[in-house]
Amino acid sequence: MSIHRTESIGISAPIYDDSDAKDFAPDATINSVEDGDPSSKIDDVRVDPHTHLRDGVHRNMEQRHIQMIALAGTLGTGLFLGSGKTIAHGGPAGALIAYLITGSMAYAMLMCAGEMAVFAPISGGYIHxxxxxxHPSAGFALGWQVVLQYCISIPSEIIAAGILISFWDDNFSKSHQAAYIIGLSVFCIVIQFLGVRWFGESEFIFATIKIALVVGLILAGLVVDLGGGPNHERIGFRYWRDPGAFAEYHSPGHMGKFLGTFTNFVQAAGSYMGTELITIAAAEVKNPRVSVAKAVQRLFYRIMIFYIGSILIVGMLVPYNDPTLLQSTGTAASSPFVQAFNRAGIKVLPSIINAGVLTSAVSAGNSLMYSVTRMIYGMALRGHAPRICAKTTKNGLPIVSVSLVSLSFALAFMSLSKGSETALNWLSNLSALSGYISWCIIGLTYLRFKKGLAVQGYDRTKFHYYSRTQPYAAYWVIFWCLIVIIFNGWEVFTKGNWSSTNFVVNYINIPFFLLLIGGYTIWKKPKWRKLEELDFVSNIPTDEEVAYDEPKPKTWFGKVINYLFT
Structure with missing residues (x-):
C-alpha cells in the first residue's frame, strides 16, 4: 500500500492507494473484544500499518471535560500539602522562583506536546x-517507565486519600485504613469501567471542587494578609524581611540560598506533573484539534493563578522558619494554608481544606489510572505491549488494559505492614524523577517533529495550533530537565551525607531508562529514520473525520458552562 499526502486546512489528509493492499494480513480487522467486522478494510485510517490493529476507542469526551482536566486536573496534594516544605527549604522567594521556573518548564513542555497532539490526536499520546x-526504542523505554511510575503512584494516592479520611476518624486503625483503601479503590475502578464519558464527568466535578478550593484559599489568604482576619493584623511582606526572602539550606550565605531554591525543583515538579495527560486524552475527545489547542493555550493562566498565586500568598502568611511547615501528618494539618489561617486565629477551615484535598487525591488516582490504561493500550496498538492489551469493547473501552491496571490498587495494602510500607515508599521515590525524563523526551521528540515537518514541506503555521516560541521552548524544557536529573542527588555528595540507598533512589531512573532503550534496540534492531522518512500520515485523521459541532445549550447553566469551557 502506497501512501500519498495532500494539504488541507490545518492537517495533512492521508490518501491510500488500494492497489497493493494485499501486502497486509487478510485477517487484520477491527481490534475489539467483540467479533470484528469481516468487511472492515485495512486502509481504515484508524488501523496501525505496522501491527494491523485497529484503534477501537471512541471520542466520547466533551470539550468541557478536557478543558477542566487541563485547568485543574493535576491540582493535588503536592500543592495543598507539600508546598510548605518548599517555603521551609527555600524561603518565600526561593519557593516562588522554583514554582515559576518549573511552571515555565511545564508550559514549554505542553506547547511541545500540544502541537504534536493537535496534529495527531491518536492513541498513545506523547509516548507514541x-x-x-x-526513535522506536525511545518510545518503548518512555512508555514502560511511565507505566511503572504511574502503577506505583496510583496506590500512593489511594493511601494518601485514606490518611486524609482519618482526619475525621477518632478511632483510626489498620482495619479502618484497609476499609478506606477498598472503598476508594472500588470507586476509581468502577469509574474506569463505566467508560471515558464517566471519567470525564467525574474529573469535571473534581476539578470544579479543586478550583473553588484554591481560589477560595487565595482570596482568604489575601484578606488575612491585608488585615481582614480575626486579629486584624496586617502582614504584607513582613516575613520576606524577617526572617527573610531566602532560607539557607545546608550551607550559610548565598550558596545555602541557592541550594534551598534548587532543592525545591523536585518538590515543585510534583505539583505540575500530569499536565501532559491531555495529549493522552486527545484520542477520546470530540473535536480534538480545537479542544486540545484551547487547553494548551489556557494552561499559562492556570499556572499563574493557581500555582504561582498560591505559593506567593502562603509565603506572605507563614515565615519559613515556622517548624510546622515541615510536619508531615498527611492530612490538612500539614497544609501551609491551615497553618497560616491558624496563625491568624481562623479555626474553621481545616475540615473544609481536608475535604478539598481528599477530592484531589481521589482525582489524582482516577486520572493516573485513566492515563496508564490508555498508555498500555496505545503501546499494544504499536507492538510495544502484549497484543491482547489492545482489545476494546464495542463501546471503546480498553477492557484488558483497564483490568490489568486495576491490580495495581492491591499495592496500597502494603501500607498496612511496616516493612511493606517502607518498600512502597522506596518504590515511590524511585519514580520521583520519571516525570522530568518524560518532559525531556517530549522536548527532544518535538525538535525532530518540527525538523521533519520542515524537510517534508509542511507549513506549521497552517495547523490548528503552533507555537511561535519554538524551538526555544523545547530547548528550555530540555535544558532544565537535564540540570535537575543530573544534579538532583547533590546532597549525597556533601560531606558526611553519603548514603548508598539515597544515591540509588536519586539516580536509578537513568540506568533503568537506558537499559530499556538498549534492550529494545538489541531485541528489535529498529532503524533510525531520517527526517525525510518520518511518518506524518499513517493513522492521522483529517479535520473532517474528527470535526464535531457542540450542540447549543438550552439552560442558563449550560450556557455558562459553554461560555467558560468551549
Missing part, C-alpha cells in the same frame, strides 16, 4: 510520538 518521530 516519541516512538514515531524520535
Amino acid at each position: 510520538y516519541a516512538e514515531r518521530w524520535l
Whole structure:
C-alpha cells in the first residue's frame, strides 16, 4: 500500500492507494473484544500499518471535560500539602522562583506536546510520538517507565486519600485504613469501567471542587494578609524581611540560598506533573484539534493563578522558619494554608481544606489510572505491549488494559505492614524523577517533529495550533530537565551525607531508562529514520473525520458552562 499526502486546512489528509493492499494480513480487522467486522478494510485510517490493529476507542469526551482536566486536573496534594516544605527549604522567594521556573518548564513542555497532539490526536499520546518521530526504542523505554511510575503512584494516592479520611476518624486503625483503601479503590475502578464519558464527568466535578478550593484559599489568604482576619493584623511582606526572602539550606550565605531554591525543583515538579495527560486524552475527545489547542493555550493562566498565586500568598502568611511547615501528618494539618489561617486565629477551615484535598487525591488516582490504561493500550496498538492489551469493547473501552491496571490498587495494602510500607515508599521515590525524563523526551521528540515537518514541506503555521516560541521552548524544557536529573542527588555528595540507598533512589531512573532503550534496540534492531522518512500520515485523521459541532445549550447553566469551557 502506497501512501500519498495532500494539504488541507490545518492537517495533512492521508490518501491510500488500494492497489497493493494485499501486502497486509487478510485477517487484520477491527481490534475489539467483540467479533470484528469481516468487511472492515485495512486502509481504515484508524488501523496501525505496522501491527494491523485497529484503534477501537471512541471520542466520547466533551470539550468541557478536557478543558477542566487541563485547568485543574493535576491540582493535588503536592500543592495543598507539600508546598510548605518548599517555603521551609527555600524561603518565600526561593519557593516562588522554583514554582515559576518549573511552571515555565511545564508550559514549554505542553506547547511541545500540544502541537504534536493537535496534529495527531491518536492513541498513545506523547509516548507514541516519541516512538514515531524520535526513535522506536525511545518510545518503548518512555512508555514502560511511565507505566511503572504511574502503577506505583496510583496506590500512593489511594493511601494518601485514606490518611486524609482519618482526619475525621477518632478511632483510626489498620482495619479502618484497609476499609478506606477498598472503598476508594472500588470507586476509581468502577469509574474506569463505566467508560471515558464517566471519567470525564467525574474529573469535571473534581476539578470544579479543586478550583473553588484554591481560589477560595487565595482570596482568604489575601484578606488575612491585608488585615481582614480575626486579629486584624496586617502582614504584607513582613516575613520576606524577617526572617527573610531566602532560607539557607545546608550551607550559610548565598550558596545555602541557592541550594534551598534548587532543592525545591523536585518538590515543585510534583505539583505540575500530569499536565501532559491531555495529549493522552486527545484520542477520546470530540473535536480534538480545537479542544486540545484551547487547553494548551489556557494552561499559562492556570499556572499563574493557581500555582504561582498560591505559593506567593502562603509565603506572605507563614515565615519559613515556622517548624510546622515541615510536619508531615498527611492530612490538612500539614497544609501551609491551615497553618497560616491558624496563625491568624481562623479555626474553621481545616475540615473544609481536608475535604478539598481528599477530592484531589481521589482525582489524582482516577486520572493516573485513566492515563496508564490508555498508555498500555496505545503501546499494544504499536507492538510495544502484549497484543491482547489492545482489545476494546464495542463501546471503546480498553477492557484488558483497564483490568490489568486495576491490580495495581492491591499495592496500597502494603501500607498496612511496616516493612511493606517502607518498600512502597522506596518504590515511590524511585519514580520521583520519571516525570522530568518524560518532559525531556517530549522536548527532544518535538525538535525532530518540527525538523521533519520542515524537510517534508509542511507549513506549521497552517495547523490548528503552533507555537511561535519554538524551538526555544523545547530547548528550555530540555535544558532544565537535564540540570535537575543530573544534579538532583547533590546532597549525597556533601560531606558526611553519603548514603548508598539515597544515591540509588536519586539516580536509578537513568540506568533503568537506558537499559530499556538498549534492550529494545538489541531485541528489535529498529532503524533510525531520517527526517525525510518520518511518518506524518499513517493513522492521522483529517479535520473532517474528527470535526464535531457542540450542540447549543438550552439552560442558563449550560450556557455558562459553554461560555467558560468551549
